[in-house]
Amino acid sequence: MRFARITGVVLVVLLSAAPMLAVNKPHRGECKRLTRQIARYERDVRFADQRDDERWEDASQDRAQQLVTRRADLCPQYRRRNPLAEAADFIAAAAKAAAPYFIPGMGFPGL
Numbered sequence: 001m002r003f004a005r006i007t008g009v010v011l012v013v014l015l016s017a018a019p020m021l022a023v024n025k026p027h028r029g030e031c032k033r034l035t036r037q038i039a040r041y042e043r044d045v046r047f048a049d050q051r052d053d054e055r056w057e058d059a060s061q062d063r064a065q066q067l068v069t070r071r072a073d074l075c076p077q078y079r080r081r082n083p084l085a086e087a088a089d090f091i092a093a094a095a096k097a098a099a100p101y102f103i104p105g106m107g108f109p110g111l
Contacts, residue, residue: 031075
């Protein structure tokens with residue numbers, strides 16, 4: 001009896017959580033399309049540079065930057081993190097881990 005009750009509760013929880021877990025990210029298709037367009041215009045920049053066509057190169061760079069900005073606004077998963085922020089996070093984590101060994105009275109981790 002207890003097993004059946006526990007199994008029933010687990011099934012109800014799983015069935016109620018399934019729709020929330022299956023939801024796609026918003027603008028997923030448009031994010032992919034923007035990524036393909038950015039790659040195309042970046043390729044055009046290389047082609048224009050090889051052909052010494054400055055107007056084509058400038059126009060392609062401008063359009064690629066516009067698309068990057070639009071994708072960053074629409075798709076937060078594609079935003080680039082600041083490399084200085086990543087380094088600062090790493091240094092902070094290292095300092096937090098090393099503090100007990102260098103500051104008296106903090107104790108040693110795991111003891």
